[in-house]
Amino acid sequence: MFDVNRAFSLLEKISFERLGGSKEELKAAEILMEEIKKEGVEPHLEEFEVDYSEIKVAKLFVDDKEIPCTGIKMSGSTLEEGIEKDLVYIEEGLDVNLIDVEDKIVLLNGRMMLKTYKKLVEKKVAGFIALGGSVYDDLDNTDLDEMAIRKVMYENGKIPGVCIRAIHAEEIILSNPKKAKIILIQEEGKATSRNVVCEIKGSVYPNQKIALTAHYDSVRFSSGAYDNASGSVGIMELFHHFVKNPPKRTLVFIWCGSEEMGLLGSKAYCETHKEELKDFVFCLNIDMIGVVLGKEIACCTSEMALVNYIDYLGKEIGIAISAKQGVYSSDSTPFADNGVPSVSFARISPQGGAKIHSRLDVIDHLDKNSFSSSLTIMNEFIVRMDNSKVFPVSRVIPDNMKLELDYYNFRKERP
Numbered sequence: 001m002f003d004v005n006r007a008f009s010l011l012e013k014i015s016f017e018r019l020g021g022s023k024e025e026l027k028a029a030e031i032l033m034e035e036i037k038k039e040g041v042e043p044h045l046e047e048f049e050v051d052y053s054e055i056k057v058a059k060l061f062v063d064d065k066e067i068p069c070t071g072i073k074m075s076g077s078t079l080e081e082g083i084e085k086d087l088v089y090i091e092e093g094l095d096v097n098l099i100d101v102e103d104k105i106v107l108l109n110g111r112m113m114l115k116t117y118k119k120l121v122e123k124k125v126a127g128f129i130a131l132g133g134s135v136y137d138d139l140d141n142t143d144l145d146e147m148a149i150r151k152v153m154y155e156n157g158k159i160p161g162v163c164i165r166a167i168h169a170e171e172i173i174l175s176n177p178k179k180a181k182i183i184l185i186q187e188e189g190k191a192t193s194r195n196v197v198c199e200i201k202g203s204v205y206p207n208q209k210i211a212l213t214a215h216y217d218s219v220r221f222s223s224g225a226y227d228n229a230s231g232s233v234g235i236m237e238l239f240h241h242f243v244k245n246p247p248k249r250t251l252v253f254i255w256c257g258s259e260e261m262g263l264l265g266s267k268a269y270c271e272t273h274k275e276e277l278k279d280f281v282f283c284l285n286i287d288m289i290g291v292v293l294g295k296e297i298a299c300c301t302s303e304m305a306l307v308n309y310i311d312y313l314g315k316e317i318g319i320a321i322s323a324k325q326g327v328y329s330s331d332s333t334p335f336a337d338n339g340v341p342s343v344s345f346a347r348i349s350p351q352g353g354a355k356i357h358s359r360l361d362v363i364d365h366l367d368k369n370s371f372s373s374s375l376t377i378m379n380e381f382i383v384r385m386d387n388s389k390v391f392p393v394s395r396v397i398p399d400n401m402k403l404e405l406d407y408y409n410f411r412k413e414r415p
Ligand SMILES: [Zn+2]
Pocket: 215, 227, 228, 259, 287, 288, 330
């Protein structure tokens, strides 16, 4: 069984900002490896490349008034003196919003989405301003978001962008602005991120493998205690359990790097181990558990039978969990996309509960009792799965889930 005190002490050790490809991420990987070695198992690191950018200058002026901003990584650079253009507020970037945007700077609601980005490249937009935070931001106790655009976007072409606070965007719109000037200078390149991997060989069906995954990176400004030091510790507890109680099937534990940059660690694993993936019968992923106010969920990218099974299991052992079929935006998804049935477990916080992806994601909102409830259901589940005489989950991804995967991976557009 698991040891919630041990889990909490590891949680404390790795709750610091761990950006994909940073030295802090490497430090967290080393702490995880130390923990694995305590059990006499030898882990290894699998490195992969991620985008890296250093913002040298990021400035925004609207009608000559300077607005605090951050540069959007991987969005390219402007001329040294910047670009000054007409400013247009394009809301969500519907076609009507984009009638007259060529060679202009656009301000949009929220983050940049792929669909909008492609349209802006097509329309030859000169620059963009994305929004972070909220119109209710307390400036002293919140951070101005840092954003990056991903390869799926910038391979269409680069548009230099900056991010501002929604509270400032509201002021800008109210001032009926005319011109905006962006100065953005950045150095773009590559950095190294890594997965921490170790294996416990199966005693009865060693050729059937189960992946147990959790990402250990965080976003900027966040200690990432809940998202997802908690899941990393969850997988570690399953590891400790199976070292003491050898599994029938081969368990491959993968602490994934750079999930927050687009599931890059799990994608790299699936790419590097493409041939071996046929031996994987299942993937169990954990992303965010142990939160005080919350509810247990299981998101199954699999046949419906698994959904029903988890529902029944919760009832059997007396833990409330809602299971559904779907695609969870986490490291289970690249496995599912490669044909490996997957489940992501989480304890999701309600409206008004603990927040992620900001400085508010701290250990104070997690507790041992909630951790126990999350860990109990996962432990009971995976022990039963591993113990099966015949692995119960069919190795198929049903058509409705294939379609969801197509939407998630931008291969098809949701109607
Ligand atoms: Zn996460």
